[in-house]
Amino acid sequence: MSHHKTARSEQDEAWKTVLTSHFQHFMHLLFANIAQRIDWAQPVEFLDKELQKIQRRGRTGKRLADKLVKVAYNSGEEIWLLIHVEVQGRRDDQFAERMFIYYARIRDLYGKNVSSLAVLADTDESFRPASFQLETPGCQLQFSYAMAKLLDYRHRIDELEASDNPFAIVILTQLQAKLTEGKSRKRLQQRLIWKKRIARLLYHKGWDGDDIRLLFSIMDYMITLPETLEADYEGYIDEMDEDSGMALISNRERKAEQRGIAIGEARGEARGETKGEANTLLALAKLKFGPLPEWAEHRILEADKAQLDRWVLKILDANSLNELLEG
Numbered sequence: 001m002s003h004h005k006t007a008r009s010e011q012d013e014a015w016k017t018v019l020t021s022h023f024q025h026f027m028h029l030l031f032a033n034i035a036q037r038i039d040w041a042q043p044v045e046f047l048d049k050e051l052q053k054i055q056r057r058g059r060t061g062k063r064l065a066d067k068l069v070k071v072a073y074n075s076g077e078e079i080w081l082l083i084h085v086e087v088q089g090r091r092d093d094q095f096a097e098r099m100f101i102y103y104a105r106i107r108d109l110y111g112k113n114v115s116s117l118a119v120l121a122d123t124d125e126s127f128r129p130a131s132f133q134l135e136t137p138g139c140q141l142q143f144s145y146a147m148a149k150l151l152d153y154r155h156r157i158d159e160l161e162a163s164d165n166p167f168a169i170v171i172l173t174q175l176q177a178k179l180t181e182g183k184s185r186k187r188l189q190q191r192l193i194w195k196k197r198i199a200r201l202l203y204h205k206g207w208d209g210d211d212i213r214l215l216f217s218i219m220d221y222m223i224t225l226p227e228t229l230e231a232d233y234e235g236y237i238d239e240m241d242e243d244s245g246m247a248l249i250s251n252r253e254r255k256a257e258q259r260g261i262a263i264g265e266a267r268g269e270a271r272g273e274t275k276g277e278a279n280t281l282l283a284l285a286k287l288k289f290g291p292l293p294e295w296a297e298h299r300i301l302e303a304d305k306a307q308l309d310r311w312v313l314k315i316l317d318a319n320s321l322n323e324l325l326e327g
Helices: 003-021 023-030 048-056 095-110 150-155 157-162 167-179 185-204 209-222 227-244 251-260 270-289 294-302 305-314 321-325
Strands: 067-072 078-086 114-120 131-136 139-144 146-149
Touching: 003 023, 003 067, 003 078, 003 209, 003 270, 023 167, 048 067, 048 095, 078 095, 095 114, 095 131, 095 139, 114 150, 146 150, 150 157, 150 167, 157 167, 167 185, 167 209, 185 209, 185 227, 209 270, 270 294, 270 305, 270 321, 294 321, 305 321
Parallel strands: 078 114, 114 146
Antiparallel strands: 067 078, 131 139
């Protein structure tokens, strides 16, 4: 697999991870009109197995949808939300049609009411597919869906930085990752400046340590740097650790988590990575299931790398802590 494909896959997985851990924040920030209709006192269920069945049916080219989520509206109505985040940054004239195909498959296979949501992370101002239309003699079809374009936030940077919503950091990170793409010296310096700036924001937000740990890891997947600039960034993190006295995450742990974070591509020296992977799995489990009992923390911290890898792959599908840690 090429470096480009690997990076793209890692970004896709990073989005899937943060959608699971911060779904309510995501909805309130990007789709507030729908979020206001959801009864957040009711359980939110991620239908990953159902989504896999939809993706296996037929041939539509590349896989599209990232998340299928079951929620309850304030009216008591059950709704399935089909969410896709397009991070590849290329114009895709079949995008709207594939959104329709997935919608139709869910209706056909499960007979459920579906709301389709798209997040576009590309930098093409004119690319805003929000509907699919088809007309033949005697037949007309029009399918529309909600769409959020992250590029629209480029003039709202101050708003994102001041927001108390953790997902604002995700949007800011993804936006700057796209706007600073390129290998020129100027672009790489811009990436470094923005990565430092977002890191400082995270240190001063006052959020839960597990929350910040996860967002740091997501940023590392989205904003990559060459070795020399990464060393500069690491030194900057060291300085912030010393200045703040917080030491939320050591460089050694953070580097291990870059390779072994919840998204499961752990490689390198087993000892350091196993600790990083265990810490990240603990953080994600707390975000998904709430405070962990002592036995669960002990089991995760004492697990070997092979077991951690299995649990990392299960974290998004597991509906309970017992289901995650069984076997």
